[in-house]
Amino acid sequence: MIDRGYYSGFGGAFLPEILVATFEELERVFRQAKGDPDFWREYADIMSTYSCRPTPLTYAENLTRHFGGARIFIKREDLNHTGAHKANNVMGQGLLVKRMGKTRVIAETGAGQHGVATATMAAKFGFRCTIYMGEVDVERQRPNVFWMQRLGAEVVPVREGTRILKDAINEAFRDWVSNMDTTHYVLGTACGPHPYPEMVSYFQSIIGKEAREQILKREGKLPSRVYACVGGGSNAMGIFSGFFEDPVELVGVEAGGKGLDSGRHASRLCSTDASVGVAQGYKTYFLQNGDGQMLETHSVAAGLDYVGVSPILAHFKENGRVRFEAATDQEVVDALALTMRMEGVIPALESSHAFAQAFKEAATLSRDDVVIINQSGRGDKDIFTIADAFEDPTWQDFIMKKAERYHA
Numbered sequence: 008m009i010d011r012g013y014y015s016g017f018g019g020a021f022l023p024e025i026l027v028a029t030f031e032e033l034e035r036v037f038r039q040a041k042g043d044p045d046f047w048r049e050y051a052d053i054m055s056t057y058s059c060r061p062t063p064l065t066y067a068e069n070l071t072r073h074f075g076g077a078r079i080f081i082k083r084e085d086l087n088h089t090g091a092h093k094a095n096n097v098m099g100q101g102l103l104v105k106r107m108g109k110t111r112v113i114a115e116t117g118a119g120q121h122g123v124a125t126a127t128m129a130a131k132f133g134f135r136c137t138i139y140m141g142e143v144d145v146e147r148q149r150p151n152v153f154w155m156q157r158l159g160a161e162v163v164p165v166r167e168g169t170r171i172l173k174d175a176i177n178e179a180f181r182d183w184v185s186n187m188d189t190t191h192y193v194l195g196t197a198c199g200p201h202p203y204p205e206m207v208s209y210f211q212s213i214i215g216k217e218a219r220e221q222i223l224k225r226e227g228k229l230p231s232r233v234y235a236c237v238g239g240g241s242n243a244m245g246i247f248s249g250f251f252e253d254p255v256e257l258v259g260v261e262a263g264g265k266g267l268d269s270g271r272h273a274s275r276l277c278s279t280d281a282s283v284g285v286a287q288g289y290k291t292y293f294l295q296n297g298d299g300q301m302l303e304t305h306s307v308a309a310g311l312d313y314v315g316v317s318p319i320l321a322h323f324k325e326n327g328r329v330r331f332e333a334a335t336d337q338e339v340v341d342a343l344a345l346t347m348r349m350e351g352v353i354p355a356l357e358s359s360h361a362f363a364q365a366f367k368e369a370a371t372l373s374r375d376d377v378v379i380i381n382q383s384g385r386g387d388k389d390i391f392t393i394a395d396a397f398e399d400p401t402w403q404d405f406i407m408k409k410a411e412r413y414h415a
């Protein structure tokens with residue numbers, strides 16, 4: 008499948024000459040680590056003592072009864088340190104940084120969750136840390152900016168371009184070019200130039216390894232379907248990788264936003280608004296117009312709001328191994344409300360896309376079927392966004408009163 012980071016022609020590494028040696032070093036250190044059983048043991052050990060691995064597989068008894076079809080299980084990535092699967096990737100890359108002998112990490116972040124995870128890892132390992140963030144996102148994601156700074160990271164607001172994620176990515180690359188000797192760029196998802204898609208998927212594969220063992224132990228059989236939301240594609244690659252060789256249907260769920268016909272969504276693999284192109288150092292489906300200008304994306308879930316998608320998932324779209332669907336903002340908010348009330352777990356808005364799609368299909372399956380939903384993160388940290396999504400008037404009142412107190 009892999010020919011120097013190409014997956015059915017997607018992927019690759021389109022780099023400025025000056026970064027080629029750095030990428031070769033990264034690939035070499037990653038290959039050594041991947042081939043070394045002690046490295047995986049060290050990784051699994053730190054994830055079990057610093058994060059919460061193995062994360063549980065929860066039987067959703069009430070949702071199962073409610074839909075009257077497949078038995079529904081939830082893989083609990085929300086119980087990781089910092090509240091999402093992102094910890095799996097940043098801690099793994101942190102161990103590689105130590106192997107390379109570098110002392111500084113940089114990252115870009117949109118919603119801020121990857122920035123918080125990276126700042127956490129840097130604090131733990133004693134690295135200096137700079138996080139690039141579009142100025143617009145700095146305004147929108149104040150609580151995450153607060154945590155990054157408290158964790159010791161320098162947060163740099165990017166004032167170029169449209170002042171959002173893609174501009175932050177450009178700034179991070181610019182920093183890297185001037186500081187390659189000391190600095191590693193911690194990419195947050197299974198995108199970007201080779202070897203990042205493979206490397207991030209490798210660290211996230213711990214989700215699928217655990218889930219496969221857990222479901223076999225508990226149910227004595229494989230699931231019929233596995234659902235995961237798809238932003239850049241890392242949590243989906245993580246859980247799917249446990250089941251690629253099995254007769255299991257894999258379902259990736261994108262952000263349908265206001266609907267696929269509305270022009271306000273972030274669906275690259277289900278909508279006709281995306282086409283194949285090269286940007287940010289790799290080839291995949293991008294939401295772009297005929298001139299290769301990136302389109303504006305929209306989702307109720309900030310973490311799914313991205314123009315590109317993992318080249319490995321683009322490959323699985325092409326060969327049909329993964330089925331891709333989209334859930335709208337409204338379906339997602341409804342699925343989140345139901346899950347909270349019936350199971351007492353609070354999925355992130357991103358994860359709720361996977362729940363929404365599983366709920367559409369659960370009743371069409373039989374009681375002998377088992378499905379797993381990947382709960383990529385927890386929603387309670389997103390109280391501002393979720394309260395907004397629910398348009399809760401008492402919450403709005405609370406925020407107004409708080410603001411008045413500061414003005415007084």
Ligand SMILES: *Cc1c(COP(=O)(O)O)cnc(C)c1O
Nearest residue numbers: 196238239240241242310357384
């Ligand atoms: C960042 C994030 C995502 C999207 O990223 P992927 O790389 O597609 O997994 C999904 N869920 C949560 C909770 C996130 O924080």
